[in-house]
Amino acid sequence: MKISLKNIHVNPIMKKDLRIRSRSMKFAWGLFAFEAVLGLVFFFAINLMSLDRYGYTETYKALVYMFPVIGAVELGILSLIIPIETASAITSEREKQTFDILLTTVMTPMQVIRGKVNSATFHMMIYIIASIPLMAVAFTVGGLSWWALLGFLITSFIFAYYVGSIGILCSTLTKKSIGSIVLSYVFMGIFFGGSWTPMAIILMFAQSSGVEELGALTLLFNPAVSFVMFFMTAMGAGDEDIFGGMLIKSPLVWMIVSFSLMIGLSLLFQWFASTRIDPVRGYKERSQTKAGVQ
Amino acid sequence: MLYLNNLAKRYGKFYAVNGLSLHVPKGDLFGFVGPNGAGKTTTIRMMCGLLKPDFGDIIVGGNRYSTDKNAVKRCMGYVPDFFGVYDNLKVYEYMEFYGSIYGIDDASVKRMTSDLLELVNLSNLEEQYVDTLSRGMKQRLCVARALLHNPELLVMDEPSSGLDPRARVEMKQVLLNLNSMGKTIVISSHILSDIAEMCTSVGIMNRGKLVTAGRMEDILSLGINNHHLIIDIKSDMETAIQKVREIPDIGIDSVMEGQIVIACSGEDEQINRIMIELMTGGVLVGGFRKEEQNLETLFMKLTGDDINVNQGMPMGPVKGGMNR
Numbered sequence: 001m002k003i004s005l006k007n008i009h010v011n012p013i014m015k016k017d018l019r020i021r022s023r024s025m026k027f028a029w030g031l032f033a034f035e036a037v038l039g040l041v042f043f044f045a046i047n048l049m050s051l052d053r054y055g056y057t058e059t060y061k062a063l064v065y066m067f068p069v070i071g072a073v074e075l076g077i078l079s080l081i082i083p084i085e086t087a088s089a090i091t092s093e094r095e096k097q098t099f100d101i102l103l104t105t106v107m108t109p110m111q112v113i114r115g116k117v118n119s120a121t122f123h124m125m126i127y128i129i130a131s132i133p134l135m136a137v138a139f140t141v142g143g144l145s146w147w148a149l150l151g152f153l154i155t156s157f158i159f160a161y162y163v164g165s166i167g168i169l170c171s172t173l174t175k176k177s178i179g180s181i182v183l184s185y186v187f188m189g190i191f192f193g194g195s196w197t198p199m200a201i202i203l204m205f206a207q208s209s210g211v212e213e214l215g216a217l218t219l220l221f222n223p224a225v226s227f228v229m230f231f232m233t234a235m236g237a238g239d240e241d242i243f244g245g246m247l248i249k250s251p252l253v254w255m256i257v258s259f260s261l262m263i264g265l266s267l268l269f270q271w272f273a274s275t276r277i278d279p280v281r282g283y284k285e286r287s288q289t290k291a292g293v294q
Numbered sequence: 295m296l297y298l299n300n301l302a303k304r305y306g307k308f309y310a311v312n313g314l315s316l317h318v319p320k321g322d323l324f325g326f327v328g329p330n331g332a333g334k335t336t337t338i339r340m341m342c343g344l345l346k347p348d349f350g351d352i353i354v355g356g357n358r359y360s361t362d363k364n365a366v367k368r369c370m371g372y373v374p375d376f377f378g379v380y381d382n383l384k385v386y387e388y389m390e391f392y393g394s395i396y397g398i399d400d401a402s403v404k405r406m407t408s409d410l411l412e413l414v415n416l417s418n419l420e421e422q423y424v425d426t427l428s429r430g431m432k433q434r435l436c437v438a439r440a441l442l443h444n445p446e447l448l449v450m451d452e453p454s455s456g457l458d459p460r461a462r463v464e465m466k467q468v469l470l471n472l473n474s475m476g477k478t479i480v481i482s483s484h485i486l487s488d489i490a491e492m493c494t495s496v497g498i499m500n501r502g503k504l505v506t507a508g509r510m511e512d513i514l515s516l517g518i519n520n521h522h523l524i525i526d527i528k529s530d531m532e533t534a535i536q537k538v539r540e541i542p543d544i545g546i547d548s549v550m551e552g553q554i555v556i557a558c559s560g561e562d563e564q565i566n567r568i569m570i571e572l573m574t575g576g577v578l579v580g581g582f583r584k585e586e587q588n589l590e591t592l593f594m595k596l597t598g599d600d601i602n603v604n605q606g607m608p609m610g611p612v613k614g615g616m617n618r
């Protein structure tokens with residue numbers, strides 16, 4: 001079979017959403033603002049590094065740190081943007097009254113949800129890819145391996161997919177866009193911040209009881225922690241540098257376990273979201289009871 | 295083509311649709327009529343899989359909704375009463391989007407789009423953005439969209455709501471064209487004259503129940519005293535009413551200022567007898583006029599009285615006021 005772009009089946013919703021979104025002025029300005037912030041961070045960081053403390057060679061070497069700095073800022077911004085982008089994915093279709101038509105087509109609720117998650121993920125990847133030129137300084141000048149860039153793209157992809165799935169789920173939990181935005185910030189708060197609680201509690205009350213390490217397990221669901229792990233690996237930190245009480249000592253193993261869990265959880269969120277939008281879930285023919293007939 | 299089998303939908307204790315059974319044969323243009331809150335939209339939404347029926351089943355083209363949702367969806371196109379379109383999308387992209395959902399490739403969609411747009415009088419608008427179309431144009435575009443996967447059954451909720459008289463006529467023409475092409479169509483409407491003019495069969499709903507349904511001509515000859523005789527009375531009303539009451543086989547439909555409306559079978563002999571009885575009884579008749587039963591009078595008769603009131607049903611949600 002001839003392989004051409006036309007033969008690849010793309011989820012129709014994803015195609016439509018990306019087309020609509022890339023045409024909106026909001027997207028253009030968003031991208032502009034995003035790049036502007038990153039640019040500012042970049043120059044600020046360069047300035048700090050080139051303060052007289054370093055010689056030229058040192059400055060070049062220090063450029064390596066652009067990678068985690070820009071990467072972290074980028075993901076911070078995206079964590080703020082994604083809920084807004086995704087939380088309205090379903091509610092806005094409802095508000096626009098296009099959702100009913102969608103549900104009467106042959107698309108299954110799961111396909112609808114997948115399309116929405118995918119378009120959110122790819123949309124976020126556009127931001128990530130747009131920032132590569134800035135980051136490239138760390139690679140070309142700083143001498144970081146290109147594998148690190150590939151790793152960064154994969155990590156970002158999983159991050160966007162995970163956070164996007166949370167946002168889409170929130171979008172199906174409330175009727176109004178504003179409610180689901182708030183809800184998805186709450187969810188994000190739980191995953192980013194709340195996942196530290198077991199560890200904190202154990203450290204406070206059960207210090208040196210031998211279970212400290214178990215408290216770190218919930219951190220496997222924290223996308224920010226896996227990012228730190230990624231940057232540590234990419235920057236060549238050794239296994240012994242990892243946070244003291246962690247159960248899994250190798251950042252690489254940590255990342256693999258964490259990513260698998262996050263993808264699994266994403267699929268679970270998507271499944272749950274699809275049950276939320278299915279108007280006739282579990283419909284079986286039932287004969288009318290006595291109470292109904294008159 | 296379409297069977298509804300003892301369909302029911304309950305909101306709390308209130309039955310929005312209650313034990314509705316209906317058969318729409320292939321090739322029919324079926325009109326759903328009923329006062330506000332009768333349950334038309336609820337029925338239609340259940341037919342299209344947007345609401346879960348509490349009881350009953352839907353069978354479209356031999357496929358049961360409860361066992362094969364997708365087969366039902368494939369042979370059904372739906373145009374809701376209220377709907378929106380996406381911003382920043384051109385007409386052909388809009389069609390392409392829905393086409394790709396049904397797995398139709400872009401080239402075929404392009405070809406079908408121009409055919410369908412011509413059918414709904416929107417030719418050569420492929421490049422226009424959908425959100426810039428007028429209400430009537432959007433409605434017709436939505437019809438074209440619903441026909442993209444060539445469904446056998448087209449379901450439209452209130453196709454003429456919000457349309458100006460010209461757009462209404464155009465929409466009617468589109469529906470008649472489609473029907474003559476062999477599509478089975480189910481529409482709901484408040485505009486009884488439209489329904490009477492174009493539909494081949496009709497169902498009258500009231501308070502969640504199908505009061506009557508059948509072919510248009512059968513429905514219109516329903517009942518015994520289905521004609522109205524409107525008589526202007528110039529003398530005392532009381533005596534006139536008294537006299538009419540004495541005549542067998544007829545009834546008083548309503549009494550207005552100087553006017554009596556009599557329900558009768560409408561034969562000339564009967565009308566003559568009524569007039570003679572009145573005149574010999576000393577009633578001064580100013581004039582009279584015969585009105586045949588039409589969908590409107592039948593609708594008023596069938597939905598106005600309380601014969602079909604469900605027990606335990608709150609009166610609140612039913613926006614009544616349909617009595618003369």
Ligand SMILES: Nc1ncnc2c1ncn2[C@@H]1O[C@H](COP(=O)(O)OP(=O)(O)OP(=O)(O)O)[C@@H](O)[C@H]1O
Nearest residue numbers: 305310328329330331332333334335336337611612
């Ligand atoms: N989500 C809901 N919750 C509670 N009651 C509802 C709901 N949806 C509809 N109903 C009730 O069901 C009844 C039928 O409503 P439906 O919209 O089907 O009427 P309709 O015949 O389409 O009326 P109209 O001509 O105004 O469009 C109404 O009394 C309405 O109040």
Ligand SMILES: [Mg+2]
Nearest residue numbers: 334335336375
């Ligand atoms: Mg309605």
